[in-house]
Amino acid sequence: MAKITRRSFVGIMAASTTALSMPSIAFGALPRVVVIGGGAGGATAAKYIAKDSKGAVDVTLVEASKRYYTCFFSNLYLGDFRNYGSIGHNYYGLAVNHGVNMVHEWASSVNGAEKKVYLGSGATVSYDKLVISPGIDLKFNSVNGYSPEAQSIMPHAWKSGTQVQLLKNQVKGMKKGGTFVMVPPPNPYRCPPGPYERISMIAHQFKKTNPTAKIVVLDPKNKFSKQGLFMEGWQKHYPGMIEWISADTHGGIKKINTSTMEFETDLDTFKADAASVIPAQQAGRIAMNAGVNKGDWCPIVPASMQSQADENIYVLGDASIAKSMPKSGFSANSQAKVAANHIRGSLTGSKVFAPRFANTCWSLVATNDGIKVGANYDAKPDKINKTSGFISKTGEDSNLRKATYEESIGWYSGITSDMFS
Amino acid sequence: MKSKFVFFSIIILLLFSNKILADDKALAGADFEYGQHLSGECVTCHNSTGLGQGIPKITGMNTAVFIKKILAYKTKEKDNAVMQMVADRLGEEEINSLALYLSKTK
Numbered sequence: 155m156a157k158i159t160r161r162s163f164v165g166i167m168a169a170s171t172t173a174l175s176m177p178s179i180a181f182g183a184l185p186r187v188v189v190i191g192g193g194a195g196g197a198t199a200a201k202y203i204a205k206d207s208k209g210a211v212d213v214t215l216v217e218a219s220k221r222y223y224t225c226f227f228s229n230l231y232l233g234d235f236r237n238y239g240s241i242g243h244n245y246y247g248l249a250v251n252h253g254v255n256m257v258h259e260w261a262s263s264v265n266g267a268e269k270k271v272y273l274g275s276g277a278t279v280s281y282d283k284l285v286i287s288p289g290i291d292l293k294f295n296s297v298n299g300y301s302p303e304a305q306s307i308m309p310h311a312w313k314s315g316t317q318v319q320l321l322k323n324q325v326k327g328m329k330k331g332g333t334f335v336m337v338p339p340p341n342p343y344r345c346p347p348g349p350y351e352r353i354s355m356i357a358h359q360f361k362k363t364n365p366t367a368k369i370v371v372l373d374p375k376n377k378f379s380k381q382g383l384f385m386e387g388w389q390k391h392y393p394g395m396i397e398w399i400s401a402d403t404h405g406g407i408k409k410i411n412t413s414t415m416e417f418e419t420d421l422d423t424f425k426a427d428a429a430s431v432i433p434a435q436q437a438g439r440i441a442m443n444a445g446v447n448k449g450d451w452c453p454i455v456p457a458s459m460q461s462q463a464d465e466n467i468y469v470l471g472d473a474s475i476a477k478s479m480p481k482s483g484f485s486a487n488s489q490a491k492v493a494a495n496h497i498r499g500s501l502t503g504s505k506v507f508a509p510r511f512a513n514t515c516w517s518l519v520a521t522n523d524g525i526k527v528g529a530n531y532d533a534k535p536d537k538i539n540k541t542s543g544f545i546s547k548t549g550e551d552s553n554l555r556k557a558t559y560e561e562s563i564g565w566y567s568g569i570t571s572d573m574f575s
Numbered sequence: 576m577k578s579k580f581v582f583f584s585i586i587i588l589l590l591f592s593n594k595i596l597a598d599d600k601a602l603a604g605a606d607f608e609y610g611q612h613l614s615g616e617c618v619t620c621h622n623s624t625g626l627g628q629g630i631p632k633i634t635g636m637n638t639a640v641f642i643k644k645i646l647a648y649k650t651k652e653k654d655n656a657v658m659q660m661v662a663d664r665l666g667e668e669e670i671n672s673l674a675l676y677l678s679k680t681k
């Protein structure tokens with residue numbers, strides 16, 4: 155008999171408990187998880203399943219792009235607080251540090267009965283558990299006159315990629331004293347304060363380079379996230395520049411014309427020199443293909459983020475109906491950790507802890523003027539339930555606002571390293 | 576050979592239980608694995624590589640220092656809306672588990 159050292163003794167103990175806790179898995183064949191979408195939800199889920207299972211689960215991440223440009227902080231890029239390169243991230247860390255198998259392809263369909271994902275190249279990947287976190291698709295025809303062709307004229311910049319660069323060029327190139335028209339999306343949509351942070355950052359840009367420019371906001375809603383805080387900030391930093399017009403006031407956007415740059419409403423026809431139109435949204439197409447949607451979004455089981463339609467599929471982030479959580483990167487990251495713990499538990503017998511969800515969204519109104527809103531959530535059978543929350547207050551002192559902005563920089567660095575390294 | 580093995584096993588178990596008792600006294604209900612799981616919530620903001628700006632690094636923190644800070648947020652002695660909210664739902668077992676895990680993590 156070989157000499158048993160303390161280390162090998164402990165090793166044998168560990169090996170035997172692992173084997174006991176994985177009764178259903180044949181030796182040599184690792185359980186397989188496939189994740190579709192390497193954004194805030196998918197990258198986090200892939201990392202945590204791979205990292206915490208320490209090689210006991212085979213994780214494949216199917217992501218169309220080799221580089222992920224975050225939508226979060228893309229508004230800060232518009233305001234010159236970030237450069238474009240600084241919001242781009244690659245997947246080397248997931249592959250090298252955690253052994254995630256990266257497949258840079260488009261997932262074209264899902265067969266839930268056979269537990270297979272079909273890729274654009276024609277290849278297939280089988281799974282025991284599938285995570286779908288594809289973000290959003292835009293409903294172009296929700297705004298009469300808007301279309302995929304029109305997105306180069308009036309960029310939405312609401313999905314990761316080059317749209318935001320185009321928008322920035324148009325903002326910077328707009329004629330002196332011109333009018334910028336912005337159409338925010340109707341509820342529900344990704345990042346509730348996002349359109350208003352964008353307005354703030356475009357105003358900040360104009361204040362520096364085009365101070366007589368005007369911004370007209372034709373909102374399909376009558377109120378919006380952090381409204382009091384944004385309105386106060388606009389008055390303070392950009393007096394007279396921004397005109398926000400509620401749905402009840404303009405009576406509805408009847409039609410937009412991308413060649414004359416006109417926006418027709420009941421109230422008036424507005425002519426733009428540059429514009430951004432953010433249409434209504436729905437879950438990324440692959441979720442519809444997998445049949446886990448009910449209408450535009452995907453119902454989930456709050457305790458695990460499992461689809462209500464298929465227990466082997468988990469839907470995270472913007473695509474899910476995670477009421478009362480907002481559709482945000484922070485929420486998607488939080489949901490991913492709940493799902494990862496549950497998936498690992500069901501595949502390896504590891505401990506499944508009670509789900510805990512959280513969200514905080516920071517927004518920048520002007521230089522060193524940051525605001526935030528956040529909440530804790532727990533899982534009730536029928537919904538993700540808000541248990542407590544906070545929001546910045548109007549009239550806060552400038553030191554606190556500066557600290558809040560600095561905190562948002564820390565958060566960005568934290569969440570992106572949590573996702574990608 | 577066999578008796579030697581049993582002897583060493585007993586020694587190891589004694590060493591372990593002593594350690595656990597010592598930790599138990601200081602950190603009631605602390606569980607390393609639970610702490611690791613809970614820390615997922617921290618690292619969304621607190622950079623795990625320690626490069627974060629505006630938000631301090633919390634890994635490698637002394638258990639007593641960590642517990643003191645969290646309690647100060649819980650009682651709202653220390654300001655920060657996010658941290659007050661985070662601390663609000665952490666019970667003793669959670670705080671101690673986090674303290675244990677973070678103190679042992681680089």
Ligand SMILES: Cc1cc2nc3c(=O)[nH]c(=O)nc-3n(C[C@H](O)[C@H](O)[C@H](O)COP(=O)(O)OP(=O)(O)OC[C@H]3O[C@@H](n4cnc5c(N)ncnc54)[C@H](O)[C@@H]3O)c2cc1C
Nearest residue numbers: 191193194195218225226261288289345471472482483484
């Ligand atoms: C302007 C703006 C500002 C924002 N600011 C913030 C903020 O400050 N804080 C915050 O928390 N959130 C913010 N958000 C929201 C945040 O970006 C989203 O909520 C978050 O990205 C959602 O994560 P997700 O995983 O659901 O989707 P995404 O992050 O969009 O990831 C989806 C990924 O899936 C890939 N994909 C989709 N379909 C397929 C397929 N069939 N095959 C292969 N790959 C596929 C896509 O390429 C993409 O990389 C902001 C959003 C915008 C637009």
